Amino acid sequence: LMGFMPAVKRIMRTIPGGRQTLLFSATLDGDVDNLIREFQRDPKKHQVAAAENGGEIEHLFWNVNRDERTRMVSEIANHYERAIVFCRTKHGSDRLAGNLESLGVETCVIHGNRSQAQRERALEQFRRGKATVMVATDVAARGIHIDAVPVVVHFDLPEDPKDYIHRSGRTGRAGEKGVVISFVDKSIRRSTTQLTKNMPFDVVFVDPQFVDTSMPAQSPRPGSIGTVHTLALIGAGPQPE
Incomplete structure (x- = not known):
């Protein structure tokens, strides 16, 4: 519940x-279970079936050294129409956004230190194509719907599987295809495998290699010739642990 459990309980008691x-x-987690046990009597559970097109999201785990991550985001921004990039901290989000701007990548930022007005302006920039990359903390992972986001990047992988699911769910929405790219260096391979152990996909660590695959653009960038260059991964094969 993103830290709001005490407030929710106060409301429920009032x-x-x-x-x-x-x-x-x-996602039904321990926090929600606690609310159910404390405040509900004879609860009934209704679960919506998983969407049939849930397999439209491809999960890629790239071997990327920490000092190469910003450059890789810049490469992704050059190939995709737009991308949401998740960082673990507010300071890290601001630092990444500044570094991307210095590389010529139009960037907006949303996190907990931004006012509601600042967040709304950033979202509008991103929706209108004035920013190619939106850098965000987990404040953007829930409840925000932006059409046609082709790629989500985990600049910093989350520690909680639920956060991975919520972040990744910003792409591949409403039947669209999406790609989720996670940056992984050797120091976090084991924790990455643990994070994703119950996910419905295999985790294979591969080196990022790019080829251009052009397809008609639904909403091309200003000045483009009507194509969007997307990333296709040439698998380098599983890497040794």
């Missing part, structure tokens, strides 16, 4: 009893 309470969650 409102009158004898009510009907509906809880909605993309």
Whole structure:
């Protein structure tokens, strides 16, 4: 619940009893279970079936040294129409955005230190194509829908599998195809495998290699000739542990 559990419990204790309470969650975790046990009587669970097109998201785990990550985001920005890049901290988000701007990548930022007005301006920049990359912390991982985001990048992998799911869900929406790219160096391979052990895909660490595959653009960048260059990965094969 992104740190809001104490506030939610205060609200639940304040409102009158004898009510009907509906809880909605993309992932049913321990926090939600605690709410159910504490505040609901004879609860009923309804689960929406997984979308048939859920397989439209491809998960790629790239061997990238930490000092190469910014350059790789710049490469991704040059190939994709737009991308959402997730960082672990607010300071790290600001630093990455500044470094990308210095490389000529139009970038916007949203995180917890930005006011609501600043966040809305950043989202509008991204939606209108004035920013190619939106750098964000997990504040953007839930509840934000932006059409036609072809790629999500985990600049810093999260520690919680639920955060991986929510972040990755910003692409491949409404039947569209999407790519999720995670930057992994040798020091976090084991924790990455642990993070994704219950995910419905295999984790294979590969070296990033780019080829251009042009396809008609639904909303080409200003000044483009109507094609968007996307990334195709030439698998270098599994890397030794």
